[in-house]
Amino acid sequence: MSAPLLVGERVSRHFGGLRAVDNVDFTLHDGQILGLIGPNGAGKTTLFSVAAGSLRPTSGRVLLAGTPVSGRSAARSVHLGICRTHQIVRPFARLTVLDNVLVGLHYGRPPGPRSGLLRGGLLRRDHRRRDPRDAAMEILDFIGLADRATRLPGELTLAGRKRLEVARALATGPRVLLLDEVVAGLNPVEASRFVDLIRQIRDRGTAIIMIEHVMHAVMSLSDHIIVLDHGRKIAEGTPELVAADPLVIEAYLGRSDA
Numbered sequence: 001m002s003a004p005l006l007v008g009e010r011v012s013r014h015f016g017g018l019r020a021v022d023n024v025d026f027t028l029h030d031g032q033i034l035g036l037i038g039p040n041g042a043g044k045t046t047l048f049s050v051a052a053g054s055l056r057p058t059s060g061r062v063l064l065a066g067t068p069v070s071g072r073s074a075a076r077s078v079h080l081g082i083c084r085t086h087q088i089v090r091p092f093a094r095l096t097v098l099d100n101v102l103v104g105l106h107y108g109r110p111p112g113p114r115s116g117l118l119r120g121g122l123l124r125r126d127h128r129r130r131d132p133r134d135a136a137m138e139i140l141d142f143i144g145l146a147d148r149a150t151r152l153p154g155e156l157t158l159a160g161r162k163r164l165e166v167a168r169a170l171a172t173g174p175r176v177l178l179l180d181e182v183v184a185g186l187n188p189v190e191a192s193r194f195v196d197l198i199r200q201i202r203d204r205g206t207a208i209i210m211i212e213h214v215m216h217a218v219m220s221l222s223d224h225i226i227v228l229d230h231g232r233k234i235a236e237g238t239p240e241l242v243a244a245d246p247l248v249i250e251a252y253l254g255r256s257d258a
């Protein structure tokens with residue numbers, strides 16, 4: 001297998017006495033989807049924030065293609081090629097859908113041959129030499145929002161706002177996309193379309209880590225799953241292996257003798 005793309009080495013993040021993330025290792029390879037699951041309060045979002053550069057680890061580090069990325073800033077991580085979405089979507093409410101994507105293009109990773117979008121063929125030409133609006137429209141077309149380009153985010157459905165959140169992140173040209181509960185809250189038809197979309201993003205060259213409470217989505221998409229509970233990694237492996245692990249079942253359902 002190729003050299004790992006993103007590696008977490010003994011990552012811990014404490015809040016006072018609370019070990020929100022406790023000594024967690026993880027590895028993401030190019031072309032992979034890594035699922036991050038666990039009960040409420042397990043530490044998933046905290047680990048995401050450390051990986052995205054917005055939260056400094058108490059100890060340990062995160063490396064992107066061998067370069068340490070943790071503990072600096074989210075803006076630096078975006079420039080290096082890690083971008084996250086948020087569980088509560090955060091578009092610029094007064095900008096159109098198109099302008100929201102343009103912001104991502106403007107502040108994102110400088111385009112180059114290793115950019116996920118470029119490698120995957122979504123932005124076929126170097127968008128520095130193109131009208132950025134064409135590049136933004138190409139992303140909106142891919143994400144399924146081209147016909148909403150001139151609308152405001154508030155006019156979109158929840159599924160539309162979640163697509164916009166992903167479009168904004170994709171516009172930054174990430175090598176690693178961190179998806180925080182993008183399927184949760186969608187109806188079954190929308191959820192199944194979103195699963196297809198996530199698979200297409202991966203197939204076009206962007207590796208993904210996803211936090212997801214919708215089990216069928218994370219189980220069908222992930223190549224590898226990590227399970228957190230009380231900040232610690234309690235299991236990892238293929239979806240089948242993890243789903244059958246007694247520790248995982250206990251973490252979700254409580255002890256059978258309780």
Ligand SMILES: Nc1ncnc2c1ncn2[C@@H]1O[C@H](COP(=O)(O)OP(=O)(O)OP(=O)(O)O)[C@@H](O)[C@H]1O
Pocket residue numbers: 015018020038039040041042043044045046047
């Ligand atoms: N900024 C903070 N200050 C203090 N405690 C925090 C902070 N952020 C998270 N925590 C605590 O850290 C623990 C892990 O929280 P985190 O949000 O990472 O869990 P999670 O697995 O993402 O949960 P959920 O599935 O409910 O979103 C929780 O006990 C939470 O209350």
